[in-house]
């Protein structure tokens with residue numbers, strides 16, 4: 001047995017203790033330090049090149065080096081002053097779940113090999129589906145993220161529109177399959193259409209209404225005009241929490257329209273879906289219960305560790321008819337084997353992250369988490385508008401897009417803020433204009449962090465104004 005790869009229990013325990021200590025100390029420094037990378041890239045590249053794998057390096061040394069690079073060589077998305085894209089500070093139970101999964105390394109392809117793990121994931125999926133108001137039979141599975149879940153939706157919609165799609169591909173359609181998303185949607189849809197073999201032109205980007213929400217009359221026109229030509233519309237996608245502006249497309253009207261037109265309705269609630277945890281705010285998602293399928297990421301507002309999304313559908317049989325395959329070598333081929341009902345084959349036990357988080361905090365704990373984020377979003381708006389900044393979106397989900405009091409290059413402001421290392425914000429395009437996008441993504445962000453954010457933005461604006469004035 002190679003003892004570097006498979007050390008004794010005593011050695012594992014010693015290394016585990018060291019690792020724990022190193023991580024706690026490093027995270028403490030990160031929390032009080034820069035949000036943006038501070039390392040010397042040239043030196044890092046040289047050190048990395050020294051790992052030529054010709055001989056072994058002691059594990060303590062390898063761990064120390066790796067943690068130091070993580071500490072200094074990342075944008076710290078888990079930092080309380082990271083106000084960025086929807087990457088969370090992970091919950092502690094989710095981190096524990098990763099450790100447990102790493103030790104047992106269960107294979108979740110079949111329920112025969114991992115009956116307990118498969119059942120735990122299914123239990124969480126059902127609980128989340130119920131919470132969205134989907135019917136009892138609704139089901140789904142964990143995915144690597146929102147993009148995979150959205151891909152799953154497209155495959156199911158294609159199969160429903162044309163059952164021969166699975167065997168014959170796009171040529172099974174009498175015309176070109178198309179689907180409809182707003183121009184503010186997450187543009188992985190182009191990659192998804194490409195992967196599905198229907199081509200990127202299948203994505204119909206529908207106009208928004210000036211507030212970042214899908215425009216129903218533009219949708220209706222686009223669809224009807226496509227139907228008059230040689231296109232075969234198959235699906236409407238409503239986004240509940242757009243990436244740039246945190247806006248919610250009109251879910252009820254989309255559901256009614258999809259029904260009239262006989263199309264699949266998918267709701268991409270990758271970020272916004274977590275608002276379902278809050279009894280106070282879940283009404284924002286009214287209409288989602290009519291969806292044929294829903295994407296919701298556990299690794300966004302539910303704050304699971306990375307690569308943890310969910311796909312839910314009210315038509316579980318469609319999963320089986322789309323993904324089932326027969327093999328002689330798999331330990332089982334039951335209807336509920338995950339490899340028979342999803343894109344992946346071998347799969348990691350990612351659902352444990354949400355299971356443990358929900359188990360220890362309950363829906364109520366997540367409601368607090370969501371409501372805390374929303375109240376901090378309100379604070380950001382209040383403070384910045386008090387200084388003459390304009391909020392250009394009206395997101396009910398706490399994504400705040402702003403412009404400074406006098407037209408300035410938003411990118412220059414953002415660069416100035418990032419150079420301070422104190423906070424992280426980004427530039428986004430909202431309704432065709434560049435705006436500064438701010439989103440609270442950490443459950444540990446405090447009022448002081450908001451003050452720091454606002455100060456940084458005000459300082460950046462003042463210093464750029466001075467420079468121009470000089």
Ligand SMILES: Cc1ncc(COP(=O)(O)O)c(C=O)c1O
Pocket residue numbers: 085086144145146147148150185186188239241242243268269270271297309
């Ligand atoms: C609305 C929306 N859908 C889908 C995605 C893609 O999700 P993932 O990055 O988890 O694949 C994102 C990512 O930010 C998103 O905001």
